[in-house]
Amino acid sequence: MGAPAAGERVVVIGAGLAGCEAAHQLARRGVPVTLYEMRPGERSAAHRGDDFAELVCSNSFRARALENAVGLLKEELRRLGSLVMEAADQCEVPAGRALAVDRHAFARHVTERTRDHREIEVRNERVDRLPDAPLAILATGPLTAAPLAAELAALAGQDSLYFYDAISPIVYADSIDADVAFRASRWEDAGDYLNLPLDRDEYDRFVADLVDADRLALHPAEAALYFEGCLPIEEMARRGPRTLAFGPMKSVGIRHPRTGQRPWAVVQLRQEDKCGVLYNLVGCQTRLRIGEQQRVFRSLPGLGKAVFARYGSVHRNTFVNAPACLLPSLELRARPGLYLAGQLSGVEGYLESAAIGFLAGVFAAHAFRGAPLPRVPETSALGALLRHLREADPNHFAPMNVNYGLFPPLALAPRERRERNRALAERSLADLSGFAAEIAA
Numbered sequence: 531m532g533a534p535a536a537g538e539r540v541v542v543i544g545a546g547l548a549g550c551e552a553a554h555q556l557a558r559r560g561v562p563v564t565l566y567e568m569r570p571g572e573r574s575a576a577h578r579g580d581d582f583a584e585l586v587c588s589n590s591f592r593a594r595a596l597e598n599a600v601g602l603l604k605e606e607l608r609r610l611g612s613l614v615m616e617a618a619d620q621c622e623v624p625a626g627r628a629l630a631v632d633r634h635a636f637a638r639h640v641t642e643r644t645r646d647h648r649e650i651e652v653r654n655e656r657v658d659r660l661p662d663a664p665l666a667i668l669a670t671g672p673l674t675a676a677p678l679a680a681e682l683a684a685l686a687g688q689d690s691l692y693f694y695d696a697i698s699p700i701v702y703a704d705s706i707d708a709d710v711a712f713r714a715s716r717w718e719d720a721g722d723y724l725n726l727p728l729d730r731d732e733y734d735r736f737v738a739d740l741v742d743a744d745r746l747a748l749h750p751a752e753a754a755l756y757f758e759g760c761l762p763i764e765e766m767a768r769r770g771p772r773t774l775a776f777g778p779m780k781s782v783g784i785r786h787p788r789t790g791q792r793p794w795a796v797v798q799l800r801q802e803d804k805c806g807v808l809y810n811l812v813g814c815q816t817r818l819r820i821g822e823q824q825r826v827f828r829s830l831p832g833l834g835k836a837v838f839a840r841y842g843s844v845h846r847n848t849f850v851n852a853p854a855c856l857l858p859s860l861e862l863r864a865r866p867g868l869y870l871a872g873q874l875s876g877v878e879g880y881l882e883s884a885a886i887g888f889l890a891g892v893f894a895a896h897a898f899r900g901a902p903l904p905r906v907p908e909t910s911a912l913g914a915l916l917r918h919l920r921e922a923d924p925n926h927f928a929p930m931n932v933n934y935g936l937f938p939p940l941a942l943a944p945r946e947r948r949e950r951n952r953a954l955a956e957r958s959l960a961d962l963s964g965f966a967a968e969i970a971a
Contacts, residue, residue, distance in 0.1 A: 539564045540894050541666040543657050543678075545582040547614055547880055548872025548887030549669035550644050554613040555891030557649035558971045561898045565644065568656035568675075581637035582644055583614070589636075591618055591629040591881055596955040597948045599932045603881050603911035604629065605959065607888060610966055613643060614884040660685070660868065665898055667890050669871040671883075672847040679848055685864045690851040696762070696815040697878075697928050699823060700808050700840040701833065702935060706799070710832030716783030723800055724809060726832045727786055727793035728779070737774060739829060740767040743822040762844050763814045778813025797830055804921065808839050808935040816842035837947070839933040840878075851927050852876035852919035859903050860890050860919075869894055876919050878929040885912055885932075886919075892969050904968045907961040908938055909954075 542553045545567035553563045569580050592600045607615045621635040645652055658677040660668070670678060683691040706724065715721025728736065740763060766773045775781075779795040786793060802808035816823060820841050828836050852875055855862060860869045871890035872883035889912060896904060906913045914936035922930075930936070934951050937958075944950045 538562065539651070539663070540898060541566070541661040541663040542669060543661065543666070544669035544671055544872070545569075545641075545644065545652070546669060546671045546872060547583050547640075547884040548671070548874075548890070549667070550583050550640050551612060551614050551884045551887035552667045552669060552869075552871050552891035552894070553644060553650050554647070555611075555888055555971075556895050556898075557647045558611065559892075559895040561649065561895045563650045565650055565652050566655055566657050567652065569654065581634075581641040583617070583640035584637050585631070585633045585880065589623070589630050589633045590625060591631065592879070594627055594629050597951040599911055599914070599934045599937075599951070600879070600881055602955045602958055603885055603915075603932050605955075606911050606962055607881070607885060609959075609962065610888065610969070611971065612884065612888055613640060614881075614888075617643070660865075663867075665867050665869075665894050667869045667871050667887075667894055668874060669887055669890070670848075670874060672849070672873045674848040674874065682850070685862055685868075686850050686855040687864075690855045692847070692849055692851070697840070697843045698811045698814040698816070699827060699838055699842045700802055700810050700933075700935070701799075701836045701838055703807055703809050705833075705835055705837040706809065707832040707834065711799070712787050714784055714787070723798040723812070725784060725793075726797040726799070726830055727781075728795045728797070728831060730794045732831060733775065733779070733795040734771065736826070736829060737767045737771055739826045740764040740818075743818050743826050745822075746817045746819055762816050762818075762842075764816055764818060800926065802922075803935060805939055807939065808933075810926070811842075814842060815844055817844045818842070839935045840931050843878075847873060847929065849874055849876045849929055851924055853922050853927055854924040856919060858916065858920055859893050859897075860886065860916075861893075867897070873929065876927065876929050877915055877931075879931045882915060882930075882932055885915060888912075889916065896969075904965060907958070907965055909961045910958045910965070911937075912965075 539562040540556050542549050542563055542565045545565055553565045556563045595601045604615060617636050617639040618629060618631050621631040621639055623630050623632050644650055660681045711724045711726055713720055714725055715723050743764060766777055775795050779797060781793045781796045784796055798812040799809040800812050802810045823841050828834055857863055860875060862868045869890040871887040875886050877883060877886055893903060906916055908917055911932050915932055918930050918936050934954055937954050940953055944953055
């Protein structure tokens with residue numbers, strides 16, 4: 531079909547995690563919703579069933595504990611009345627320290643709760659054009675259909691919409707060995723990058739480790755993903771032993787400040803956040819399994835005790851350059867009233883997608899009533915995600931999982947990481963109460 535017509539309803543396109551969460555938050559606040567979902571008439575390359583909120587990859591929602599930022603995000607969403615967390619808690623299966631669900635029961639629960647709500651009208655139709663409605667939420671996910679993506683690209687700007695997700699690992703700054711890393715940019719004695727120098731033997735071992743490491747298999751829908759400008763580092767290594775030395779690990783223009791010598795190769799790390807808590811391994815996008823990423827990247831000089839805030843990945847994804855084209859309300863700058871939710875907005879992960887769907891639904895409900903935009907505390911996990919979408923460097927923007935590196939630092943931070951994370955969680959939950967009262971349904 532074409533564009534959904536305007537009316538006294540909020541239009542939500544896409545019944546994944548983000549779309550269903552957004553629709554639920556609108557509906558429970560008395561706002562009428564029309565939810566469009568193309569299944570069962572049509573399926574994407576990734577979907578297998580016809581229920582809403584299908585988990586197409588893992589059935590895990592990751593860590594439970596508050597010492598992990600995604601554990602805090604779960605608790606925040608629980609306290610705020612999230613449909614996704616209600617379903618996850620009711621459909622839980624044993625998974626140790628993680629929260630995992632029976633994926634079929636989970637999808638059925640979300641589907642029934644969505645279809646049964648008197649304020650939600652479900653239309654099983656494919657939408658090929660952006661809606662004409664004054665308020666609409668686009669939550670079509672990482673496999674957004676080409677016609678809709680083309681319209682979004684025209685609004686956001688062709689350079690602000692991406693159709694792949696090539697991500698390098700991010701590590702915490704305080705886990706990098708300061709006795710090994712040195713600061714320099716090419717042709718500058720000092721500069722914006724941290725550099726890990728490698729001699730010939732260290733470089734050769736690293737390349738061999740990359741070539742031999744276990745990689746994740748690609749989904750058929752991702753098979754034609756790569757392009758020459760953004761190959762996974764292990765694919766570059768497989769092209770020849772010197773490929774990386776002439777590519778992202780080249781040491782041209784860099785001198786070690788203590789020896790004055792040019793290293794054989796370097797891995798550069800770029801600051802990821804304004805506070806300097808996180809650093810990105812430049813050019814190290816990868817589809818190695820998580821255990822292999824830990825093993826291989828910790829073999830680098832200076833990263834022996836690296837703590838990862840985000841692991842690398844390469845997969846098919848559609849997302850916008852959020853800092854460049856989204857307002858703090860998640861509305862498109864070029865089209866106020868059109869909210870983006872889920873992975874399309876520039877976050878990564880089931881819970882993160884649901885969280886942005888939650889916020890889009892709440893923000894749109896306030897706009898529907900003519901109420902001011904509620905203030906999400908920056909100290910919360912929800913606020914940290916919004917802050918990433920608002921303040922990340924638009925020249926190097928990539929989707930992000932929630933992690934404590936995105937949070938404003940504590941005034942008096944415990945030295946031990948688990949204690950520090952626990953303190954961040956306690957601050958967040960204390961600060962969340964005002965937001966919860968402001969958005970109470």
